[in-house]
Amino acid sequence: MCYDFAMTITNTRIVLAKRPVDEATPDCFSIEREELAELPDNQVRVAVEYISVDAGTRTMLRGEGFHHQVGIGDTILAGGVGHVIGSTAEGWRKGQAVRGGLGAQTIATVTPDQIERIDDSEVPLSAYLGVLGGSTGVTAWIGIRRVAKPQPGDIFVVSAAAGAVGSIAGQIAKRDGARVIGIAGGSRKITYLIDDLGFDAAIDYKNEDVNERLRELAPNGVNVFFDNVGGPILDAVLDNLAMRARVVICGAISQYDDLDNVTGPSSYLRLAERHSTMEGFAYFHFPESIGPATAELKEWLVDGSLVLAEEVLEGIERYPEALQFMFNGGNLGKLLVKAG
Ligand SMILES: NC(=O)c1ccc[n+]([C@@H]2O[C@H](COP(=O)([O-])OP(=O)(O)OC[C@H]3O[C@@H](n4cnc5c(N)ncnc54)[C@H](OP(=O)(O)O)[C@@H]3O)[C@@H](O)[C@H]2O)c1
Structure with a gap:
């Protein structure tokens, strides 16, 4: 005592x-x-x-x-x-x-x-x-390594890309060899994604047409979408899926203020057209992965390779x-x- x-x-x-x-x-x-x-x-x-x-x-x-x-x-x-x-x-x-x-x-x-x-x-x-938080870095690690599983060369898109989960998810996908496109709001975030995090491209959804920009940046379609926001951004990415794409629902912050009236996705038939899947997860569905995720994230944090x-x-x-x-x-x- x-x-x-x-x-x-x-x-x-x-x-x-x-x-x-x-x-x-x-x-x-x-x-x-x-x-x-x-x-x-x-x-x-x-x-x-x-x-x-x-x-x-x-x-x-x-x-x-x-x-x-x-x-x-x-x-x-x-x-x-x-x-x-x-x-x-x-x-x-x-x-x-x-x-x-x-x-x-x-x-x-x-x-x-x-x-x-x-x-x-x-x-x-x-x-x-x-980085080592269950609902932050660990969520990103589990979402990427256990659910989204991007492959080298995949076009990987993440929303709320400059936020806590999104910024780590994008960095892990990049480590795993994907071409990473972040979607975020405002020029400060776009600069951060490209200059500080090394993303390949970024879309400012507050000032650009997401659908149009995705057609330019991913003309052959998006292979993996890691979604944190839902709503119109989810619809825009669904419209641009590649064949056999994977959409991972990590969250839907655009809907949280009014969960009785969740909107969308209205473009979900693209999943059928493109033989694609949509899968949701919470990090606590993978309790056995929390230890390995934390250990690897800590290693990257200590060696300075994760921002x-x-x-x-x-x-x-x-x-x-x-x-x-x-x-x-x-x-x-x-x-x-x-x-x-
Ligand atoms: N599945 C799981 O186990 C798990 C665990 C933890 C968190 N999550 C989810 O992960 C997501 C990110 O959470 P976080 O705690 O890391 O927050 P965060 O990304 O650090 O912050 C939230 C960001 O969401 C964006 N946003 C807010 N309202 C929006 C809207 N209406 N439309 C589009 N973007 C909007 C904002 O960035 P912009 O400037 O880019 O708009 C904001 O900075 C949330 O959906 C959360 O529920 C899931």
């Missing part, structure tokens, strides 16, 4: 104030401060340093659905990393770096099964939410703004909030 019981500790947390109707605007959240009670038996107290901001969080703010749900007045569910500041649980020492579902708050009080030890001696702590930009907003109070920033396409790479 190493917790200093004499110290008063205040936790600042972001709670759901009301369910968003469409966009999750900052008024849907409130900031609450609470003095923490003495640590009960078999608990670990963690000072949260970084909080992961994820597209999937938007779906947790609904009343029901695929992901775990956040109740009104409850702390927003989020992955986080930090250091142990107190423990009444055997084997957990003060100072240990940990990762887990710590929530959007500055101090998390958890049971040992909610956290895992991490080693931040070779890579920064934040990398455990980015992941991080965009960090400072201060727990900025969490609501961060979620809105992501849905407005502001972030390059992994979006994080620095809690403490």
